[in-house]
Amino acid sequence: MKLISETKAFDGRQQRFEHQSTTLDCTMRFSVFLPSQAENKAQRFPVLYWLSGLTCTDENFSQKAGAQRMAAELGIALVIPDTSPRGDEVADDEGYDLGQGAGFYLNATQLPWKQHYRMYDYIVDELPALVEAELPVTNRRAISGHSMGGHGALVIGLRNPERYSSISAFSPICNPISCPWGEKAFGAYLGAERQTWEEYDATVLLSRTTERQPILISQGENDEFLEQQLKPNALETAAEAAEYPLKVEHHAGYDHSYYFIATFIEQHLRFHADFLLKP
Amino acid sequence: MKLISETKAFDGRQQRFEHQSTTLDCTMRFSVFLPSQAENKAQRFPVLYWLSGLTCTDENFSQKAGAQRMAAELGIALVIPDTSPRGDEVADDEGYDLGQGAGFYLNATQLPWKQHYRMYDYIVDELPALVEAELPVTNRRAISGHSMGGHGALVIGLRNPERYSSISAFSPICNPISCPWGEKAFGAYLGAERQTWEEYDATVLLSRTTERQPILISQGENDEFLEQQLKPNALETAAEAAEYPLKVEHHAGYDHSYYFIATFIEQHLRFHADFLLKP
Numbered sequence: 319m320k321l322i323s324e325t326k327a328f329d330g331r332q333q334r335f336e337h338q339s340t341t342l343d344c345t346m347r348f349s350v351f352l353p354s355q356a357e358n359k360a361q362r363f364p365v366l367y368w369l370s371g372l373t374c375t376d377e378n379f380s381q382k383a384g385a386q387r388m389a390a391e392l393g394i395a396l397v398i399p400d401t402s403p404r405g406d407e408v409a410d411d412e413g414y415d416l417g418q419g420a421g422f423y424l425n426a427t428q429l430p431w432k433q434h435y436r437m438y439d440y441i442v443d444e445l446p447a448l449v450e451a452e453l454p455v456t457n458r459r460a461i462s463g464h465s466m467g468g469h470g471a472l473v474i475g476l477r478n479p480e481r482y483s484s485i486s487a488f489s490p491i492c493n494p495i496s497c498p499w500g501e502k503a504f505g506a507y508l509g510a511e512r513q514t515w516e517e518y519d520a521t522v523l524l525s526r527t528t529e530r531q532p533i534l535i536s537q538g539e540n541d542e543f544l545e546q547q548l549k550p551n552a553l554e555t556a557a558e559a560a561e562y563p564l565k566v567e568h569h570a571g572y573d574h575s576y577y578f579i580a581t582f583i584e585q586h587l588r589f590h591a592d593f594l595l596k597p
Numbered sequence: 598m599k600l601i602s603e604t605k606a607f608d609g610r611q612q613r614f615e616h617q618s619t620t621l622d623c624t625m626r627f628s629v630f631l632p633s634q635a636e637n638k639a640q641r642f643p644v645l646y647w648l649s650g651l652t653c654t655d656e657n658f659s660q661k662a663g664a665q666r667m668a669a670e671l672g673i674a675l676v677i678p679d680t681s682p683r684g685d686e687v688a689d690d691e692g693y694d695l696g697q698g699a700g701f702y703l704n705a706t707q708l709p710w711k712q713h714y715r716m717y718d719y720i721v722d723e724l725p726a727l728v729e730a731e732l733p734v735t736n737r738r739a740i741s742g743h744s745m746g747g748h749g750a751l752v753i754g755l756r757n758p759e760r761y762s763s764i765s766a767f768s769p770i771c772n773p774i775s776c777p778w779g780e781k782a783f784g785a786y787l788g789a790e791r792q793t794w795e796e797y798d799a800t801v802l803l804s805r806t807t808e809r810q811p812i813l814i815s816q817g818e819n820d821e822f823l824e825q826q827l828k829p830n831a832l833e834t835a836a837e838a839a840e841y842p843l844k845v846e847h848h849a850g851y852d853h854s855y856y857f858i859a860t861f862i863e864q865h866l867r868f869h870a871d872f873l874l875k876p
Contacts, residue, residue, distance in 0.1 A: 325852055325854055325856045325857075326817075326819070326850040326856070326857070326858050326860075327856035327859065328859075329860075332856055356679065381660070381855065382661060383663050384661050384663035384666065384859065386859070387663065387859070387860075390697065455828075456817075461694055540605070541800075560675075561831045570628055571605040572605045575604055576660065577604045577605070577606035577611055577665075578604075578605070578606075580606065580663065580665070580666070581605075581606055581607050581608075581666075
Protein backbone atom coordinates (compact mmCIF):
# COMPACT_ATOMS: atom_id res chain seq x y z
CA MET A 319 0.00 0.00 0.00
CA LYS A 320 1.61 3.18 -1.26
CA LEU A 321 0.67 6.76 -0.34
CA ILE A 322 0.34 8.70 -3.61
CA SER A 323 -0.93 12.02 -2.27
CA GLU A 324 -1.67 13.73 1.02
CA THR A 325 -3.36 17.07 1.63
CA LYS A 326 -4.25 18.71 4.90
CA ALA A 327 -7.98 19.35 5.31
CA PHE A 328 -9.95 20.37 8.37
CA ASP A 329 -6.86 19.80 10.51
CA GLY A 330 -6.82 16.16 9.34
CA ARG A 331 -5.35 14.31 6.37
CA GLN A 332 -6.93 13.67 2.97
CA GLN A 333 -4.90 10.83 1.51
CA ARG A 334 -4.83 8.74 -1.65
CA PHE A 335 -3.36 5.24 -1.74
CA GLU A 336 -2.51 2.72 -4.42
CA HIS A 337 -2.26 -1.03 -3.83
CA GLN A 338 -2.20 -4.33 -5.65
CA SER A 339 -5.57 -5.98 -5.00
CA THR A 340 -5.47 -9.78 -4.94
CA THR A 341 -9.26 -9.96 -5.03
CA LEU A 342 -9.56 -7.79 -8.13
CA ASP A 343 -6.26 -8.85 -9.69
CA CYS A 344 -5.27 -5.29 -10.57
CA THR A 345 -3.87 -2.07 -9.14
CA MET A 346 -6.45 -0.07 -7.21
CA ARG A 347 -6.62 3.41 -5.77
CA PHE A 348 -8.68 4.61 -2.85
CA SER A 349 -9.02 7.79 -0.81
CA VAL A 350 -9.02 8.23 2.95
CA PHE A 351 -9.79 11.08 5.29
CA LEU A 352 -8.31 10.82 8.77
CA PRO A 353 -9.30 13.34 11.46
CA SER A 354 -6.45 15.01 13.33
CA GLN A 355 -5.02 13.01 16.17
CA ALA A 356 -4.57 14.28 19.66
CA GLU A 357 -0.85 14.98 20.10
CA ASN A 358 1.28 12.12 21.40
CA LYS A 359 -1.73 9.86 21.34
CA ALA A 360 -2.13 6.91 19.01
CA GLN A 361 -5.81 7.57 18.45
CA ARG A 362 -7.81 5.21 16.22
CA PHE A 363 -11.02 6.16 14.45
CA PRO A 364 -14.11 4.18 13.39
CA VAL A 365 -14.66 4.18 9.63
CA LEU A 366 -17.46 5.19 7.33
CA TYR A 367 -17.02 3.41 3.98
CA TRP A 368 -18.41 5.45 1.10
CA LEU A 369 -19.36 3.74 -2.18
CA SER A 370 -19.68 6.05 -5.18
CA GLY A 371 -21.98 5.95 -8.17
CA LEU A 372 -21.63 5.23 -11.89
CA THR A 373 -18.62 6.84 -13.63
CA CYS A 374 -17.09 7.99 -10.34
CA THR A 375 -13.65 7.28 -8.93
CA ASP A 376 -12.55 7.72 -5.31
CA GLU A 377 -12.12 11.44 -5.99
CA ASN A 378 -15.68 12.67 -6.62
CA PHE A 379 -16.92 12.23 -3.07
CA SER A 380 -13.61 13.45 -1.65
CA GLN A 381 -13.80 16.70 -3.61
CA LYS A 382 -17.51 17.46 -3.82
CA ALA A 383 -19.41 16.20 -0.78
CA GLY A 384 -17.83 18.38 1.89
CA ALA A 385 -17.88 15.39 4.26
CA GLN A 386 -14.50 16.05 5.86
CA ARG A 387 -15.74 18.94 8.01
CA MET A 388 -18.20 16.85 9.98
CA ALA A 389 -16.01 13.70 9.90
CA ALA A 390 -13.26 15.78 11.51
CA GLU A 391 -15.62 17.14 14.12
CA LEU A 392 -17.11 13.74 15.00
CA GLY A 393 -13.85 11.81 14.84
CA ILE A 394 -14.82 9.43 12.03
CA ALA A 395 -12.44 8.28 9.28
CA LEU A 396 -13.71 8.10 5.68
CA VAL A 397 -12.59 5.36 3.29
CA ILE A 398 -13.61 5.90 -0.33
CA PRO A 399 -12.87 3.07 -2.80
CA ASP A 400 -13.02 3.23 -6.57
CA THR A 401 -16.18 1.96 -8.30
CA SER A 402 -14.68 -0.96 -10.23
CA PRO A 403 -11.44 -2.73 -11.05
CA ARG A 404 -9.25 -0.59 -13.33
CA GLY A 405 -6.55 -0.92 -15.95
CA ASP A 406 -5.81 -1.72 -19.57
CA GLU A 407 -5.94 -5.44 -18.81
CA VAL A 408 -9.39 -5.17 -17.17
CA ALA A 409 -12.46 -5.93 -19.30
CA ASP A 410 -14.49 -2.86 -20.19
CA ASP A 411 -17.54 -1.73 -22.14
CA GLU A 412 -18.35 1.39 -24.10
CA GLY A 413 -21.40 2.16 -21.97
CA TYR A 414 -20.97 4.33 -18.87
CA ASP A 415 -23.13 1.84 -16.96
CA LEU A 416 -21.09 -1.35 -17.52
CA GLY A 417 -17.43 -2.23 -17.04
CA GLN A 418 -14.90 0.18 -15.59
CA GLY A 419 -16.58 2.78 -13.38
CA ALA A 420 -19.62 0.51 -13.05
CA GLY A 421 -18.67 -2.50 -10.92
CA PHE A 422 -22.04 -2.64 -9.09
CA TYR A 423 -20.34 -4.00 -5.94
CA LEU A 424 -20.91 -7.65 -6.87
CA ASN A 425 -18.81 -10.73 -7.71
CA ALA A 426 -19.17 -11.42 -11.43
CA THR A 427 -19.57 -15.01 -12.55
CA GLN A 428 -19.56 -14.49 -16.31
CA LEU A 429 -16.91 -13.97 -18.97
CA PRO A 430 -15.19 -11.60 -19.65
CA TRP A 431 -15.92 -10.06 -16.24
CA LYS A 432 -15.27 -12.73 -13.65
CA GLN A 433 -11.47 -12.42 -13.48
CA HIS A 434 -11.47 -8.86 -12.11
CA TYR A 435 -15.03 -7.80 -11.22
CA ARG A 436 -15.21 -8.94 -7.60
CA MET A 437 -16.04 -5.63 -5.93
CA TYR A 438 -18.28 -7.30 -3.33
CA ASP A 439 -15.40 -9.30 -1.85
CA TYR A 440 -13.06 -6.33 -2.21
CA ILE A 441 -15.30 -4.00 -0.22
CA VAL A 442 -16.40 -6.55 2.40
CA ASP A 443 -13.05 -8.22 3.06
CA GLU A 444 -9.86 -7.08 1.36
CA LEU A 445 -10.14 -3.31 1.72
CA PRO A 446 -11.18 -3.26 5.42
CA ALA A 447 -8.45 -5.79 6.27
CA LEU A 448 -5.87 -3.61 4.54
CA VAL A 449 -7.09 -0.36 6.02
CA GLU A 450 -7.38 -1.78 9.53
CA ALA A 451 -3.84 -3.19 9.35
CA GLU A 452 -2.19 -0.08 7.93
CA LEU A 453 -4.08 3.00 9.15
CA PRO A 454 -5.09 4.37 12.57
CA VAL A 455 -8.65 3.01 12.38
CA THR A 456 -10.70 0.56 14.42
CA ASN A 457 -12.85 -2.30 13.15
CA ARG A 458 -16.03 -0.35 13.84
CA ARG A 459 -17.56 0.24 10.43
CA ALA A 460 -20.54 1.94 8.86
CA ILE A 461 -21.36 2.04 5.17
CA SER A 462 -22.98 4.58 2.87
CA GLY A 463 -23.07 5.46 -0.80
CA HIS A 464 -24.77 7.19 -3.69
CA SER A 465 -26.88 5.76 -6.53
CA MET A 466 -25.03 2.58 -7.66
CA GLY A 467 -23.02 3.03 -4.46
CA GLY A 468 -26.22 3.38 -2.44
CA HIS A 469 -27.22 -0.01 -3.85
CA GLY A 470 -23.80 -1.31 -2.84
CA ALA A 471 -24.08 0.07 0.70
CA LEU A 472 -27.55 -1.43 1.22
CA VAL A 473 -26.62 -4.84 -0.19
CA ILE A 474 -23.28 -5.11 1.60
CA GLY A 475 -24.72 -3.77 4.86
CA LEU A 476 -27.76 -6.05 4.81
CA ARG A 477 -25.70 -9.16 4.02
CA ASN A 478 -23.09 -8.44 6.70
CA PRO A 479 -24.92 -7.13 9.76
CA GLU A 480 -22.08 -8.18 12.07
CA ARG A 481 -19.61 -6.01 10.12
CA TYR A 482 -21.50 -2.67 9.86
CA SER A 483 -23.17 -0.90 12.75
CA SER A 484 -25.32 1.27 10.47
CA ILE A 485 -26.20 1.74 6.81
CA SER A 486 -27.21 4.77 4.82
CA ALA A 487 -27.69 5.73 1.19
CA PHE A 488 -28.36 8.71 -1.02
CA SER A 489 -30.60 8.07 -4.04
CA PRO A 490 -29.82 4.33 -4.08
CA ILE A 491 -30.78 1.86 -6.81
CA CYS A 492 -33.18 0.02 -4.51
CA ASN A 493 -34.42 -2.77 -6.73
CA PRO A 494 -31.78 -3.38 -9.41
CA ILE A 495 -33.28 -6.67 -10.59
CA SER A 496 -36.14 -4.68 -12.07
CA CYS A 497 -34.64 -1.49 -13.47
CA PRO A 498 -32.68 -0.87 -16.71
CA TRP A 499 -29.29 -0.18 -15.07
CA GLY A 500 -29.53 -3.31 -12.92
CA GLU A 501 -30.89 -5.58 -15.63
CA LYS A 502 -28.10 -4.62 -18.00
CA ALA A 503 -25.30 -4.94 -15.43
CA PHE A 504 -26.58 -8.04 -13.61
CA GLY A 505 -27.29 -9.77 -16.93
CA ALA A 506 -23.71 -9.14 -18.05
CA TYR A 507 -21.93 -9.85 -14.76
CA LEU A 508 -24.16 -12.64 -13.39
CA GLY A 509 -25.74 -14.20 -16.47
CA ALA A 510 -29.28 -14.93 -17.53
CA GLU A 511 -30.33 -16.89 -14.43
CA ARG A 512 -32.30 -14.15 -12.67
CA GLN A 513 -32.51 -15.97 -9.37
CA THR A 514 -28.77 -15.44 -8.85
CA TRP A 515 -29.37 -11.68 -9.07
CA GLU A 516 -31.45 -11.61 -5.90
CA GLU A 517 -28.50 -11.75 -3.51
CA TYR A 518 -27.53 -8.31 -4.82
CA ASP A 519 -30.97 -6.73 -4.60
CA ALA A 520 -31.65 -4.59 -1.52
CA THR A 521 -35.42 -4.97 -1.79
CA VAL A 522 -35.22 -8.78 -1.89
CA LEU A 523 -32.60 -8.89 0.88
CA LEU A 524 -34.57 -6.59 3.17
CA SER A 525 -37.74 -8.63 2.73
CA ARG A 526 -35.88 -11.79 3.79
CA THR A 527 -33.66 -10.69 6.65
CA THR A 528 -34.52 -11.14 10.31
CA GLU A 529 -31.90 -8.58 11.36
CA ARG A 530 -32.94 -5.04 12.22
CA GLN A 531 -30.09 -2.68 11.38
CA PRO A 532 -30.38 1.11 11.46
CA ILE A 533 -30.89 2.32 7.85
CA LEU A 534 -31.30 5.90 6.65
CA ILE A 535 -32.07 6.74 3.02
CA SER A 536 -32.24 10.23 1.51
CA GLN A 537 -33.95 10.69 -1.82
CA GLY A 538 -34.55 13.85 -3.86
CA GLU A 539 -38.00 14.19 -5.38
CA ASN A 540 -36.61 15.95 -8.48
CA ASP A 541 -34.13 13.15 -9.13
CA GLU A 542 -34.11 12.45 -12.87
CA PHE A 543 -33.58 8.70 -12.21
CA LEU A 544 -36.21 8.30 -9.50
CA GLU A 545 -39.01 6.48 -11.30
CA GLN A 546 -37.16 4.36 -13.80
CA GLN A 547 -33.95 3.41 -12.01
CA LEU A 548 -34.01 4.03 -8.25
CA LYS A 549 -37.47 2.84 -7.10
CA PRO A 550 -37.34 3.60 -3.38
CA ASN A 551 -41.04 2.72 -3.23
CA ALA A 552 -40.21 -0.94 -3.87
CA LEU A 553 -37.89 -0.93 -0.86
CA GLU A 554 -40.37 0.95 1.30
CA THR A 555 -43.14 -1.50 0.40
CA ALA A 556 -40.88 -4.44 1.30
CA ALA A 557 -39.97 -2.75 4.60
CA GLU A 558 -43.59 -2.21 5.46
CA ALA A 559 -44.50 -5.82 4.71
CA ALA A 560 -41.56 -7.05 6.82
CA GLU A 561 -42.17 -4.48 9.57
CA TYR A 562 -38.61 -3.29 9.07
CA PRO A 563 -38.03 0.18 10.64
CA LEU A 564 -36.54 1.71 7.51
CA LYS A 565 -36.18 5.49 7.44
CA VAL A 566 -36.55 6.99 3.96
CA GLU A 567 -36.59 10.77 3.70
CA HIS A 568 -37.98 12.31 0.51
CA HIS A 569 -36.71 15.83 -0.08
CA ALA A 570 -38.73 18.15 -2.29
CA GLY A 571 -36.82 19.84 -5.11
CA TYR A 572 -33.50 17.99 -4.82
CA ASP A 573 -31.92 16.16 -7.75
CA HIS A 574 -29.35 13.35 -8.20
CA SER A 575 -26.24 15.55 -7.93
CA TYR A 576 -23.49 15.98 -5.38
CA TYR A 577 -25.22 19.20 -4.26
CA PHE A 578 -27.88 16.93 -2.77
CA ILE A 579 -25.24 14.83 -1.02
CA ALA A 580 -23.43 17.93 0.27
CA THR A 581 -26.70 19.23 1.73
CA PHE A 582 -27.47 16.11 3.77
CA ILE A 583 -24.06 14.52 4.42
CA GLU A 584 -23.91 16.13 7.87
CA GLN A 585 -27.16 14.41 8.81
CA HIS A 586 -25.84 11.05 7.57
CA LEU A 587 -22.55 11.41 9.44
CA ARG A 588 -24.40 12.28 12.66
CA PHE A 589 -26.69 9.27 12.10
CA HIS A 590 -23.71 6.92 11.75
CA ALA A 591 -21.89 8.56 14.67
CA ASP A 592 -24.72 7.50 16.99
CA PHE A 593 -23.76 3.87 16.36
CA LEU A 594 -20.06 4.09 15.49
CA LEU A 595 -19.18 6.06 18.60
CA LYS A 596 -21.37 4.19 21.07
CA PRO A 597 -19.20 2.98 23.98
CA MET B 598 -29.23 36.56 -19.27
CA LYS B 599 -30.32 32.95 -19.66
CA LEU B 600 -30.62 30.36 -16.90
CA ILE B 601 -28.79 27.23 -18.13
CA SER B 602 -29.01 25.08 -15.01
CA GLU B 603 -30.51 25.13 -11.54
CA THR B 604 -29.97 22.69 -8.67
CA LYS B 605 -31.35 22.82 -5.17
CA ALA B 606 -28.64 22.97 -2.50
CA PHE B 607 -28.92 23.75 1.20
CA ASP B 608 -32.54 24.72 0.68
CA GLY B 609 -31.36 27.41 -1.76
CA ARG B 610 -30.63 27.51 -5.47
CA GLN B 611 -27.32 26.83 -7.23
CA GLN B 612 -27.74 28.39 -10.67
CA ARG B 613 -25.70 28.85 -13.81
CA PHE B 614 -26.32 31.68 -16.26
CA GLU B 615 -25.13 32.60 -19.73
CA HIS B 616 -25.14 36.14 -21.12
CA GLN B 617 -23.65 38.23 -23.88
CA SER B 618 -21.04 40.48 -22.27
CA THR B 619 -20.62 43.85 -23.94
CA THR B 620 -17.44 44.54 -21.96
CA LEU B 621 -15.78 41.29 -22.99
CA ASP B 622 -17.44 41.06 -26.41
CA CYS B 623 -18.24 37.36 -26.02
CA THR B 624 -20.68 34.95 -24.38
CA MET B 625 -19.95 34.40 -20.69
CA ARG B 626 -21.13 31.98 -18.04
CA PHE B 627 -21.28 32.52 -14.31
CA SER B 628 -22.64 30.67 -11.29
CA VAL B 629 -24.81 31.94 -8.48
CA PHE B 630 -25.93 30.57 -5.15
CA LEU B 631 -29.06 32.10 -3.67
CA PRO B 632 -30.15 31.22 -0.14
CA SER B 633 -33.75 30.15 0.30
CA GLN B 634 -36.24 32.96 0.58
CA ALA B 635 -38.77 33.31 3.30
CA GLU B 636 -42.14 32.33 1.85
CA ASN B 637 -44.15 35.11 0.26
CA LYS B 638 -41.34 37.54 0.91
CA ALA B 639 -39.28 39.19 -1.78
CA GLN B 640 -36.07 38.90 0.21
CA ARG B 641 -32.85 40.30 -1.25
CA PHE B 642 -29.36 39.15 -0.26
CA PRO B 643 -25.98 40.88 -0.13
CA VAL B 644 -23.40 39.29 -2.44
CA LEU B 645 -19.97 37.79 -2.01
CA TYR B 646 -18.19 37.83 -5.39
CA TRP B 647 -15.73 34.96 -5.71
CA LEU B 648 -12.86 35.16 -8.22
CA SER B 649 -11.25 31.83 -9.11
CA GLY B 650 -7.68 30.92 -9.94
CA LEU B 651 -5.77 29.89 -13.06
CA THR B 652 -7.46 27.21 -15.26
CA CYS B 653 -10.75 27.45 -13.31
CA THR B 654 -14.23 28.22 -14.59
CA ASP B 655 -17.22 29.25 -12.48
CA GLU B 656 -17.74 25.60 -11.55
CA ASN B 657 -14.66 24.76 -9.44
CA PHE B 658 -15.58 26.90 -6.46
CA SER B 659 -19.26 25.95 -6.78
CA GLN B 660 -18.48 22.23 -6.60
CA LYS B 661 -15.45 22.01 -4.33
CA ALA B 662 -15.44 24.75 -1.70
CA GLY B 663 -18.56 23.78 0.23
CA ALA B 664 -19.41 27.47 0.59
CA GLN B 665 -23.15 27.11 0.10
CA ARG B 666 -23.79 25.69 3.58
CA MET B 667 -22.59 28.78 5.42
CA ALA B 668 -23.85 31.18 2.72
CA ALA B 669 -27.31 29.67 3.20
CA GLU B 670 -27.06 29.97 6.97
CA LEU B 671 -25.84 33.58 6.92
CA GLY B 672 -28.12 34.73 4.10
CA ILE B 673 -25.40 35.73 1.65
CA ALA B 674 -25.61 35.19 -2.12
CA LEU B 675 -22.52 33.95 -3.99
CA VAL B 676 -21.69 35.15 -7.50
CA ILE B 677 -18.89 33.22 -9.21
CA PRO B 678 -17.69 34.53 -12.60
CA ASP B 679 -15.46 32.73 -15.07
CA THR B 680 -11.73 33.55 -15.07
CA SER B 681 -11.43 35.08 -18.56
CA PRO B 682 -13.35 35.79 -21.74
CA ARG B 683 -14.15 32.57 -23.63
CA GLY B 684 -14.84 31.33 -27.11
CA ASP B 685 -13.27 30.31 -30.40
CA GLU B 686 -13.04 33.95 -31.46
CA VAL B 687 -11.20 34.96 -28.26
CA ALA B 688 -7.38 35.14 -28.34
CA ASP B 689 -5.69 32.32 -26.46
CA ASP B 690 -2.28 30.91 -25.59
CA GLU B 691 -0.96 27.39 -25.13
CA GLY B 692 0.18 28.08 -21.56
CA TYR B 693 -2.22 27.47 -18.69
CA ASP B 694 -1.17 30.85 -17.25
CA LEU B 695 -2.05 33.12 -20.20
CA GLY B 696 -5.16 33.58 -22.33
CA GLN B 697 -8.40 31.72 -21.66
CA GLY B 698 -8.67 30.64 -18.02
CA ALA B 699 -6.04 33.25 -17.09
CA GLY B 700 -7.57 36.70 -17.46
CA PHE B 701 -5.85 38.12 -14.35
CA TYR B 702 -8.78 40.49 -13.72
CA LEU B 703 -7.27 43.39 -15.65
CA ASN B 704 -8.05 45.43 -18.78
CA ALA B 705 -5.57 44.45 -21.49
CA THR B 706 -4.08 47.19 -23.61
CA GLN B 707 -2.04 45.07 -26.03
CA LEU B 708 -2.77 43.04 -29.15
CA PRO B 709 -4.14 40.40 -29.55
CA TRP B 710 -5.70 40.65 -26.08
CA LYS B 711 -7.28 44.06 -25.81
CA GLN B 712 -10.50 43.29 -27.69
CA HIS B 713 -11.81 40.76 -25.17
CA TYR B 714 -9.58 40.73 -22.07
CA ARG B 715 -11.32 43.37 -19.95
CA MET B 716 -12.07 41.31 -16.85
CA TYR B 717 -11.47 44.26 -14.52
CA ASP B 718 -14.34 46.26 -15.99
CA TYR B 719 -16.48 43.13 -16.25
CA ILE B 720 -16.12 42.27 -12.56
CA VAL B 721 -16.32 45.84 -11.25
CA ASP B 722 -19.19 47.12 -13.41
CA GLU B 723 -20.99 44.91 -15.89
CA LEU B 724 -21.52 41.78 -13.82
CA PRO B 725 -22.77 43.50 -10.63
CA ALA B 726 -25.10 45.72 -12.69
CA LEU B 727 -26.54 42.65 -14.40
CA VAL B 728 -26.86 40.60 -11.23
CA GLU B 729 -28.39 43.46 -9.25
CA ALA B 730 -30.96 44.10 -11.99
CA GLU B 731 -31.96 40.48 -12.55
CA LEU B 732 -31.56 38.58 -9.26
CA PRO B 733 -32.86 39.03 -5.71
CA VAL B 734 -29.68 40.67 -4.42
CA THR B 735 -28.80 44.04 -2.93
CA ASN B 736 -25.91 46.31 -3.89
CA ARG B 737 -24.00 45.36 -0.75
CA ARG B 738 -20.91 43.57 -1.99
CA ALA B 739 -17.87 41.81 -0.65
CA ILE B 740 -15.12 40.20 -2.72
CA SER B 741 -12.89 37.18 -2.30
CA GLY B 742 -10.90 34.76 -4.41
CA HIS B 743 -8.13 32.21 -4.70
CA SER B 744 -4.60 32.55 -6.12
CA MET B 745 -4.99 34.59 -9.35
CA GLY B 746 -8.51 35.29 -8.05
CA GLY B 747 -7.08 36.35 -4.69
CA HIS B 748 -4.98 38.87 -6.61
CA GLY B 749 -8.15 39.98 -8.41
CA ALA B 750 -10.11 40.36 -5.18
CA LEU B 751 -7.37 42.42 -3.51
CA VAL B 752 -6.82 44.68 -6.53
CA ILE B 753 -10.50 45.23 -7.28
CA GLY B 754 -11.37 45.69 -3.61
CA LEU B 755 -8.53 48.14 -2.94
CA ARG B 756 -9.31 50.21 -6.03
CA ASN B 757 -13.04 50.40 -5.32
CA PRO B 758 -13.48 50.86 -1.56
CA GLU B 759 -16.93 52.40 -2.03
CA ARG B 760 -18.16 49.26 -3.80
CA TYR B 761 -16.98 46.46 -1.46
CA SER B 762 -17.51 46.41 2.28
CA SER B 763 -14.79 43.80 2.87
CA ILE B 764 -12.07 41.91 1.01
CA SER B 765 -10.58 38.47 1.54
CA ALA B 766 -8.29 36.10 -0.30
CA PHE B 767 -6.94 32.56 -0.15
CA SER B 768 -3.32 32.14 -1.26
CA PRO B 769 -3.37 35.32 -3.39
CA ILE B 770 -0.70 36.44 -5.85
CA CYS B 771 0.23 39.43 -3.70
CA ASN B 772 2.90 41.11 -5.78
CA PRO B 773 2.35 40.08 -9.41
CA ILE B 774 4.73 42.70 -10.83
CA SER B 775 7.60 40.70 -9.38
CA CYS B 776 6.69 37.01 -9.79
CA PRO B 777 6.84 34.77 -12.90
CA TRP B 778 3.06 34.37 -13.34
CA GLY B 779 2.50 38.12 -13.09
CA GLU B 780 5.47 39.14 -15.22
CA LYS B 781 4.39 36.83 -18.03
CA ALA B 782 0.72 37.85 -17.96
CA PHE B 783 1.19 41.58 -17.34
CA GLY B 784 3.89 41.73 -20.01
CA ALA B 785 1.53 40.16 -22.53
CA TYR B 786 -1.66 42.00 -21.54
CA LEU B 787 -0.22 45.39 -20.57
CA GLY B 788 3.03 45.63 -22.53
CA ALA B 789 6.63 46.33 -21.60
CA GLU B 790 6.01 49.59 -19.72
CA ARG B 791 6.22 48.24 -16.18
CA GLN B 792 4.80 51.33 -14.54
CA THR B 793 1.38 50.53 -16.06
CA TRP B 794 1.45 47.21 -14.19
CA GLU B 795 1.31 48.85 -10.79
CA GLU B 796 -2.40 49.61 -10.85
CA TYR B 797 -2.95 45.84 -10.80
CA ASP B 798 -0.52 45.03 -7.99
CA ALA B 799 -2.02 44.63 -4.51
CA THR B 800 1.25 45.38 -2.75
CA VAL B 801 1.70 48.67 -4.61
CA LEU B 802 -1.98 49.61 -4.19
CA LEU B 803 -2.00 48.88 -0.47
CA SER B 804 1.13 50.94 0.10
CA ARG B 805 -0.52 53.93 -1.60
CA THR B 806 -4.10 53.91 -0.38
CA THR B 807 -5.38 56.05 2.44
CA GLU B 808 -8.48 53.87 2.84
CA ARG B 809 -8.64 51.25 5.60
CA GLN B 810 -10.85 48.38 4.45
CA PRO B 811 -11.20 45.12 6.34
CA ILE B 812 -8.94 42.54 4.64
CA LEU B 813 -8.47 38.89 5.62
CA ILE B 814 -5.91 36.65 3.89
CA SER B 815 -5.44 32.92 4.48
CA GLN B 816 -2.23 31.30 3.32
CA GLY B 817 -1.08 27.68 3.64
CA GLU B 818 2.53 27.21 4.69
CA ASN B 819 2.90 24.08 2.51
CA ASP B 820 1.68 25.92 -0.57
CA GLU B 821 3.86 24.88 -3.51
CA PHE B 822 3.62 28.40 -5.00
CA LEU B 823 4.29 30.35 -1.80
CA GLU B 824 7.85 31.57 -2.28
CA GLN B 825 8.05 32.05 -6.02
CA GLN B 826 4.57 33.24 -6.99
CA LEU B 827 2.42 34.36 -4.06
CA LYS B 828 4.76 36.43 -1.84
CA PRO B 829 2.44 37.38 1.02
CA ASN B 830 5.48 38.77 2.83
CA ALA B 831 5.71 41.60 0.29
CA LEU B 832 2.13 42.58 1.10
CA GLU B 833 2.66 42.23 4.83
CA THR B 834 5.76 44.41 4.68
CA ALA B 835 3.85 47.06 2.72
CA ALA B 836 0.99 46.90 5.25
CA GLU B 837 3.39 47.33 8.14
CA ALA B 838 5.08 50.32 6.54
CA ALA B 839 1.69 51.91 5.80
CA GLU B 840 0.24 50.93 9.20
CA TYR B 841 -2.54 49.16 7.36
CA PRO B 842 -4.40 46.71 9.67
CA LEU B 843 -4.08 43.74 7.32
CA LYS B 844 -4.89 40.31 8.74
CA VAL B 845 -2.84 37.51 7.19
CA GLU B 846 -3.22 34.04 8.70
CA HIS B 847 -0.52 31.48 7.94
CA HIS B 848 -1.73 27.92 8.36
CA ALA B 849 0.81 25.19 8.99
CA GLY B 850 0.58 22.16 6.71
CA TYR B 851 -1.99 23.45 4.21
CA ASP B 852 -1.34 23.54 0.46
CA HIS B 853 -2.76 25.45 -2.53
CA SER B 854 -5.77 23.15 -3.14
CA TYR B 855 -9.51 23.50 -2.71
CA TYR B 856 -9.22 21.42 0.48
CA PHE B 857 -7.55 24.46 2.01
CA ILE B 858 -10.37 26.72 0.81
CA ALA B 859 -13.02 24.27 2.06
CA THR B 860 -11.39 24.26 5.49
CA PHE B 861 -11.45 28.02 5.98
CA ILE B 862 -14.35 29.22 3.80
CA GLU B 863 -16.67 29.30 6.82
CA GLN B 864 -14.29 31.71 8.56
CA HIS B 865 -14.17 33.94 5.47
CA LEU B 866 -17.95 33.96 5.08
CA ARG B 867 -18.40 34.90 8.74
CA PHE B 868 -15.77 37.64 8.32
CA HIS B 869 -17.65 39.14 5.35
CA ALA B 870 -21.01 38.72 7.09
CA ASP B 871 -19.87 41.09 9.83
CA PHE B 872 -19.76 43.89 7.25
CA LEU B 873 -22.31 42.76 4.64
CA LEU B 874 -25.07 42.26 7.19
CA LYS B 875 -24.41 45.32 9.31
CA PRO B 876 -27.62 47.35 9.62
